[in-house]
Amino acid sequence: MSTEAQAGHFPAVDWEGGAFPYRVGHRKLGMWLFIVSDSLTFSALLIGYSYLRASNVWPTPFPFYPSIVFSSVMTFCLLSSSLTMVFGVSASSRGDKAGARKWILATIFFGVAFIVLHLIEWNHLISEGLRPFFLPEHWVKVFTTTDGVPPSPLFGATFFTITGLHMFHVASGAVYLSVVAARVNKLKHEDVEISGLYWHFVDLVWMFVFPLIYIMSVDVGGHLAGGH
């Protein structure tokens, strides 16, 4: 008798959940394990960024407009996309496939809006002269300390890597959800729920990227606007 068949014979009381110790299917458990590993990827990147920031003079260049306004609207888009996704999963659990598809399409819309806004925001910074290993010259002038220590040129590297990897996750998520929306009638409820887990994770990561990358780098005194 196979192990699986034996497991089926154990009553639930043998080990709480019996053959389903977590009471979730193997695919959902797999997605959770992927989320744990991807969390560590983003944690490592954010801690690497914090390491560099703590050991260097770091520029704080983001103005209220466009950077903070754009990133705040992007945060609103992602939070709203999570809400529409959870509505979609909820509809799917009731067997309302059409409702699930409608809410998943709304989720994709917010996800694409996030990417478009993010690319516009990247374009602002790139046109200002920010590159992965260079700061715009006027940033260097403004953020050099009175001791003559210049700001770290790695600002761009950390910014583009972390936000870029996150944007890649949003884009992959939008493609994933498009497939789920297209095939929702054939898919089981659990499959829809698993795609929801991935999408909420992407939202969750942004909840750390937004304050650490954007809010912590606000140009509070307007140094770049009027300081040079």
Place this chain on the structure above:
Amino acid sequence: MSEHAHVEEHFAGSNKLFTSIWVWLLVLTLIEIFLAYRPMPIHYMLVILLGLSIIKAALIMAYFMHLKFERLSLIITLVPALVICICLLFVFFPDSFRSAGLRYQFKEVPPVAPAPAEEP
């Protein structure tokens, strides 16, 4: 003790609950943006922002990702290991502070345009 040995299809939580979580997440985000323009030491700012982010992450995991309604064994398997691994990464910070001290004690003025990173 549960007798369920099958995968449940039921998805707990009402749309009203999820909407209220979404409102809370938006409020916490607005607080973060408001804090950005309050003058305060960077350490306080970091602690408050991370605190708010952890609350937001917990709300998303508990309600949107449905972890609150899952079996405790799943939560205990996933969350503590992740938290411990992330905390272990903090072991690098003393080195970061040390290198900051080494780098800036000479107060030299390096060139404005740094040398591009060359591939070996």
